[in-house]
Amino acid sequence: MSVDVRRLYEDYGPMVLRRCRRLLGSEEDALEAMQEVFVRVLERADRLDERAPSSLLYTIATNHCLNRIRSASRRPEVADGELIERIACISDQEERMFARLTLGALMGRERESTRTMAALYWVDGMTYEEVAGEVGMSVSGVRKRLRGLRVTAQAKRDEVAG
Amino acid sequence: MKREERMPQLMLERLSRGEAEVDSVYADRLEALSSEELEVRLQELRDDDARTLAAHTPEDMVARIEARRASGAPRRARRAVSRRGGWFAGLAVAAAVAAAVAYGPSVRVEEVASASSPDEVVRIKGARPEVSIWLKVGGEATRLERGDEVAERDVVQVRYRSGGRRHGVIVSLDGRGVVTIHHPSEPGGSTALDRGGDVTLGYGYELDDAPEYERFFMIAADEELDARSVSEALETEGVDGARRGWEVSGHDVDEFTLRKVVR
Numbered sequence: 019m020s021v022d023v024r025r026l027y028e029d030y031g032p033m034v035l036r037r038c039r040r041l042l043g044s045e046e047d048a049l050e051a052m053q054e055v056f057v058r059v060l061e062r063a064d065r066l067d068e069r070a071p072s073s074l075l076y077t078i079a080t081n082h083c084l085n086r087i088r089s090a091s092r093r094p095e096v097a098d099g100e101l102i103e104r105i106a107c108i109s110d111q112e113e114r115m116f117a118r119l120t121l122g123a124l125m126g127r128e129r130e131s132t133r134t135m136a137a138l139y140w141v142d143g144m145t146y147e148e149v150a151g152e153v154g155m156s157v158s159g160v161r162k163r164l165r166g167l168r169v170t171a172q173a174k175r176d177e178v179a180g
Numbered sequence: 181m182k183r184e185e186r187m188p189q190l191m192l193e194r195l196s197r198g199e200a201e202v203d204s205v206y207a208d209r210l211e212a213l214s215s216e217e218l219e220v221r222l223q224e225l226r227d228d229d230a231r232t233l234a235a236h237t238p239e240d241m242v243a244r245i246e247a248r249r250a251s252g253a254p255r256r257a258r259r260a261v262s263r264r265g266g267w268f269a270g271l272a273v274a275a276a277v278a279a280a281v282a283y284g285p286s287v288r289v290e291e292v293a294s295a296s297s298p299d300e301v302v303r304i305k306g307a308r309p310e311v312s313i314w315l316k317v318g319g320e321a322t323r324l325e326r327g328d329e330v331a332e333r334d335v336v337q338v339r340y341r342s343g344g345r346r347h348g349v350i351v352s353l354d355g356r357g358v359v360t361i362h363h364p365s366e367p368g369g370s371t372a373l374d375r376g377g378d379v380t381l382g383y384g385y386e387l388d389d390a391p392e393y394e395r396f397f398m399i400a401a402d403e404e405l406d407a408r409s410v411s412e413a414l415e416t417e418g419v420d421g422a423r424r425g426w427e428v429s430g431h432d433v434d435e436f437t438l439r440k441v442v443r
Contacts, residue, residue: 023245024238031241032232033193033225040189049236056245058430072194077428085403131425132409142188151205152190154424159417 027056033072034079041083041141051086055079073152081134132163139164187213187221196225309343309373309400309432311350316384326436330394331443335384338362338396342373345400345432349410350381353419355392355440359411360385362396371405387440395419396436399426 034055038048055078131153138149139160146164150157191206195218210218314321314337315330321337330336338350340363349371350363361367362381373379387394399410413422426433 024242027238027241027245028233029197031236031238032229033197035232035236036193036225036228037189053241053245053248057249060245060249072197072199073190076190076193078430081428081430131429134428138188138190142190144188144190145209148188148191148205148209153428155417155421159421162416 023056023060026059030071030075031056034075037076037079038083041080041137042086047086051079051083055082058082077134077138077153080137081131084133084137132167135160135163136167187218192221192225196222196229309345309348309398309434310341311396311398311434311436312339313337313396313436313438314339314380324438326438328438329441330387330438331441332387332389335386336438337384338381340373340379340381340398341377342375342379343400343432344375345373346375346402347371347405348373348398348400349405349407350396350398351407351411351414352385352394352396353414354388354390354394356390357415358390359414361407361411364407367407367411369407371407373400390440392440394438394440396438398432398434398436400432400434401430405431 031052035048035052038051038055039045042048042051055075058078059075135149135153135155138144138152139146144152146157146161149164150160153160187209188206191209313324315324316335316337324330324336340348340350342348348363349361352360352362354360362385364371365382397410397414399405410422410426413425417425423433
């Protein structure tokens with residue numbers, strides 16, 4: 019066992035657990051996901067940024083939890099809408115609608131990085147600039163990806179409305 | 181509440197850990213916050229940190245994390261890396277010790293298929309996805325090295341090793357910015373990888389007169405990928421942007437670049 023793993027957990031474990039709890043709801047699932055996130059981080063230690071390790075751990079946790087949610091949503095006993103409703107706790111009516119529809123669409127074929135960006139934008143309420151800063155992409159790149167999702171979500175809403 | 185009036189959780193987490201960079205990313209938002217309100221939220225985080233560490237002690241959690249790593253769940257390629265100083269250097273060393281091997285692009289991937297299930301693949305050492313390019317001349321194929329020269333009308337063959345990953349997309353980007361999807365054979369096809377060692381794609385690829393280079397990328401993951409999205413990312417975001425996106429997603433990326441010359 020390395021003392022550094024301990025330090026990593028002491029410094030960031032509570033943050034990762036909070037993130038997993040927020041997205042997954044269940045304490046048991048969150049605890050398991052948190053351990054998996056650390057395994058993943060340790061295997062990718064070369065990508066850790068000493069200046070801002072929180073960002074990487076947080077986005078990996080987000081991505082990992084969205085994957086778990088997506089896997090769960092493929093099971094018929096779990097309703098997509100309920101999951102999305104739970105994670106997209108946004109008070110603004112219009113934002114909330116887009117979050118639900120967009121994150122719902124996201125669970126399908128979108129890239130993992132797009133899902134992570136969407137979660138940071140719609141679940142966490144970050145701005146395009148903040149999302150770009152955290153995931154290391156250009157603002158225009160983030161804007162373009164999320165604009166594409168809005169179009170998809172709008173089309174889905176129109177489809178539902180008939 | 182407007183987006184700008186909320187306090188993103190990541191911003192608070194970074195602030196509570198004193199990460200200096202946070203100021204530049206969230207400058208506008210921080211300026212609008214009252215220091216009292218911010219302090220309340222940060223104290224809540226610190227209290228929750230303490231509760232978590234008391235309920236899930238470092239001893240217990242580190243043991244669980246190490247056990248999970250040792251058991252290979254989730255299964256991932258393990259990399260031996262070097263880092264600059266600080267405690268991350270120790271982390272890298274720990275990862276290297278756990279993986280028990282340092283390796284480069286040419287290290288062999290060794291996998292043992294379980295008798296009980298084709299999905300149960302055990303990595304022995306140094307596994308990571310790798311793409312290689314072979315030059316076909318007549319009936320023979322010669323392995324090219326990264327950076328080798330090729331020319332218009334050369335026919336190349338694409339091979340890969342899965343590194344234990346279940347899915348992958350192989351694309352190439354030429355000097356005109358045109359992206360070609362090599363695996364899957366159809367853009368909407370299955371991205372499942374054959375995990376049995378060296379795999380040769382079933383067709384040759386004749387190079388055209390695009391200048392400068394042909395860059396091949398293998399993007400590998402444990403879940404189904406969308407080849408169209410991979411292609412689109414390269415076209416719209418360029419190599420650096422696309423690579424960042426893939427790496428943020430936890431995908432493995434291997435690149436093999438050939439230089440184009442006129443003969």
